[in-house]
Amino acid sequence: MTDVSALRERLVDVLRDDGGLTRDDLIQAFASVPRELFLADGFHLGDAGFLRPGDEGFLAGAYRNDALVTKFDNGRPVSSSSQPSLMALMIEELSIAPGMRVLEIGAGTGYNAALMAHIGADVTSVDVQPDVAARAARALREAGVTGARVRVGDGYLGDPSGAPYDRIIVTVGITGVSPHWLAQLVPGGLMLAPVAHAGNNPVLRVWAEAARRRAEPGWPATDDVWADGVCGAGFMAAAGPLAARYPWAHPDPIRVPDGVTASVQIPPRWPQALDGLRYHDLWFAVGAWDRRATGGPFDGGSGCVLVDETRAGGAAIRADGSILAAGEHAAEYADDAGILLDRWLDAGRPGIERWRAPLVLAGDPAAPIYVPREWSLIR
Structure with missing residues (x-):
């Protein structure tokens, strides 16, 4: 029989080693909250396929x-339980404390809400999918969580019935902030949201300068809303107003057509490839400096690409600093990618956390969103 307590303790060790889990109360939450209860309808895990309670590997996979x-x-993933290390980082980054009122956009399985409730937060989670909300609510009840509730609703609207909130945490990929x-x-509250940037969804810290809020409807003035980078991440995409396009947005991620081969290959810049975190730092910087940047498939995953207007050519920047370019303007795009690499190196390889941008209203005029306008290095 699998020792679930040992699995939880092992997960805690992994999260502490990762560096994102430091708070004693959150450590206790991860060691106590039964993640398997929030996965009672099963989950997909790589080569293991879809696992359900009682299947070999279910409990080990859950932790x-x-x-x-x-x-x-229709074969497209639309709901998930986020990576625990990302949950830990986001909860700690928001400095969630006992007694705080937290609004969560995207219920997922309810596990993230349970963790926040375990450390004493009062959590309202909103999800547009009734079946997802119902499963999350059921899991919270079965786990004995009393400090969290799930509402069915349009996440764009939040949940005014429970406002005001001390913290807001968004767990779905969005193109802008509602x-x-x-x-x-x-006033003075904080939000974390994974906002689309160059083909992925890095987590941003968002706030408004309360002293300059407008008196009427309560919406902040456009030049009062700001975002700082926190970390690289990937999330499932929202729909509706939260997925709206705007004129200066990066291109959508591409799928390279079959038969496309690189005609320009520039060798690696360094002998050892950047790890995932540092590569996302590079990717973010490229996106901050060049609106052609997006995501594309290579090296067994997704990486940073400067895409041309045909969406079948451009230049891919790999984690070892090598560049592969294809298409009619391959040489030009390879040169541009090299210039961006040099710029990142000359700037001291800045991490995502060193970037800041004002947010401005864009998207659907009938349901606008705040989106980053121009990114600048702040430290």
Whole structure:
């Protein structure tokens, strides 16, 4: 029989070694909250396929430091339990404390809400999918969590009935921040949101300068809303206003057509490839400096690409600093990618946390969102 307590303790050790889990109360939450109860309908785990309670490997998989897909729609993943190390980092980054009121956009399995409730937060989680919300609510009840509740609703609107909130945490990939969330945030409150940038969804810290809020409807003035980078991440994409396009957005991630081969290959810049975190730092900087940057498939995953107007050519920047370029303007795109690499190196290889941008209203005029306008290095 699998020792679930040992699995939880092992997960805690992994998260502490990762560096994102330091708080004693959150350590206790990860060691106590039964993640398997929040996965009662099963999950997909790589080569193991779809695992359900009672299957060999189910409990071990539930306590891996992995994102676990819990719902598909026509083969497309639409709901999941986020990677525990990312949950830990986001909860700690928000400095969530006992008694705080927290709004969570995207219920997932309910596990993230349970962790926040375990450290004493009062959590309202909103999800647009009724079946996802129902499963999360059921899991919270079965786990005996009393400090969290799940609402079915449009995440864009938040949950005004429970406002104001001390903290807002968004667990779905968005192209911009809803003004309703900022209106429901206490003066001086903070929000974390994974906002689209160059083909992925890095987590941003968002706030409004309360002293300059407008008196009427409670929405902040556009030049009062700011975002700082926190960390690289990937999330499932939202729909509706939270996925709206805007004129200066990066291109959507690409799928390279079959038969496309690199005509320009520039060798690696350094002998050892950047690890995932540092590569995301490079990717973020390239996106901050060049609006052609997006994500594309190579090296067994997704990486940073400067895509040309045909979306079948451009230049890929790999983690070892090598560049592969294809298409009619391959040489030009390879040169541009090299210039961006040099710029990042000359700037001291800045991490995501060194970037800041003002947010401005864009998207659907009937349901606008705040999006980053121009990124600048701040430290």
